[in-house]
Amino acid sequence: xxxxPEQPTPYELLGGAEAVQTLVDRFYNLMxxxxxxxxxxxxxxxxxxxxxxxxxxxxxxxxxxxxxxxEKHGHPRLRMRHAPFIIDEDxxxxxxxxxxxxxxxQVDNAELRRFLDQALDxxxxxxxxxxxxx
Numbered sequence: 001x002x003x004x005p006e007q008p009t010p011y012e013l014l015g016g017a018e019a020v021q022t023l024v025d026r027f028y029n030l031m032x033x034x035x036x037x038x039x040x041x042x043x044x045x046x047x048x049x050x051x052x053x054x055x056x057x058x059x060x061x062x063x064x065x066x067x068x069x070x071e072k073h074g075h076p077r078l079r080m081r082h083a084p085f086i087i088d089e090d091x092x093x094x095x096x097x098x099x100x101x102x103x104x105x106q107v108d109n110a111e112l113r114r115f116l117d118q119a120l121d122x123x124x125x126x127x128x129x130x131x132x133x134x
Contacts (some may be wrong), residue, residue, distance in 0.1 A: 009064025013112045017060065024055045026102040029064060031094075040094045043085045088130040096124050 028048045031037045044051050057069035058076055069076055097118055107113040
C-alpha cells in the first residue's frame with residue numbers, strides 16, 4: 001500500500017527560510033514607520049534586531065519548518081513573554097495591520113494567504129491581556 005504524498009507545509013509554500021526573513025523584515029519595517037503602529041513599536045527596544053531574529057525563529061517552526069526557536073530558547077510561552085506589555089484590541093489590530101500588509105506584499109497564493117491571515121489573527125487575539133471594563 002502506498003502512502004499519499006505529504007502536503008507541503010505553510011513554511012514550504014511561503015518559500016522557506018529566505019521568505020520568512022523577508023516577511024519579518026517587512027513586518028518590522030512597517031512597524032517602525034506606520035503611525036498606526038506607534039503603540040506597539042514603543043513596546044520594543046530601540047534596535048529591532050533581537051525582535052527580528054526571534055520572530056524569524058518562531059515563525060519558522062510555527063509554519064512547519066525547523067523548530068529553531070525551540071532549539072535556541074525553549075517553548076515560546078508567548079503570553080508569558082508578552083505579559084509585561086499592555087496588549088489590548090488596539091495593539092492587536094496594529095500588529096495585524098503590519099503583518100497583513102507584509103503578507104499582502106509577499107504572498108500570492110490566495111489559499112495560503114487566507115490560512116496565514118486566519119491563523120495569525122488567532123495568535124494575535126490570544127496575546128491580548130487587557131480588555132475593556134464591562
